[in-house]
Amino acid sequence: MPPPLSWIVPIARFLYEFIVGDDWTVAAAVAIGLILSGVLNVNHIAAWWLIPVIVVLMLGISLRRASRTTR
């Protein structure tokens, strides 16, 4: 008989694959960027530019990593 709550692990794994996908560093960078944006905003420093910069940089890093692993 499976232990209680054993269904949580496969569902969590499915949600992780579904939303985060195969490169967790992109999602982590977005999360850190949002936290930093919030901190900058609380200190009255313009923060709207941070996430677009992170998106452009992380896409490049992720694509470069993907093309290296497929060589």
Next chain:
Amino acid sequence: MTGLWAVLITTFLASAVEAIEMVTIVVGVGATRGWRSTLIGAASGFGVLAVVVVVLGAALSRVPIGPLRLIVGALLLVFGLQWFRKGIMRVAARGLAGIGGQDPHEAAEWTGPGMDWTAWFLAFKGVVLEGLEVAFIVVTFGAGANHLVGAAIGGVGAVIVVGGIGLALHQSVRRIPRSLLQLIVGVLLSTFGTFWAIEGLGIDWPGGDAAIPGLLVLYVATAVTYITLERSRALGLRPAA
């Protein structure tokens, strides 16, 4: 406030990307094993998806708009970046080619009486698995834009259009440039995800809603630049003749 047309276009294109796979599976199963059980299986799958959209939509409609935009924006951005990245890699590698290949579910034709449960299950599974991403985009995008009904119309419209093409011209659906569609939707989801997540933090965009086209231009330019770089990198790796 995001306009109704932006919601309709984005959810229509996002749903079209997944509907191509969905229709390819359903038409493949229907053509090889018979249509009755296949169509019942597909309809059952759509029923499950409708319940998912209604339940998730009702849950999200209870969240205040500020925190909702932060959560929905962050989810759409992370999810959209997956499609953005895959779209760049696929368009760089294959250009505007469709999904091509053989039917994914070649099987013997069903001649027995009653329901063909294999056809039912293949069609049901194809619709539910491919449609979950559509349901996620429709609900989150519709909630973020405060246009859940418009988002649902865009999603259902795409399935009807692609399904109609698939039923009328079996092989044509495979030639729709899915990679390019995926890239366009990835760019759109990343644009709105960025805008809403920052707005949800209480940060003002310069120019207000006019920042959305600005973000779109930045991300399109990013896509074009990375596709060019990926292609030149692939050419550089090709051995000399």
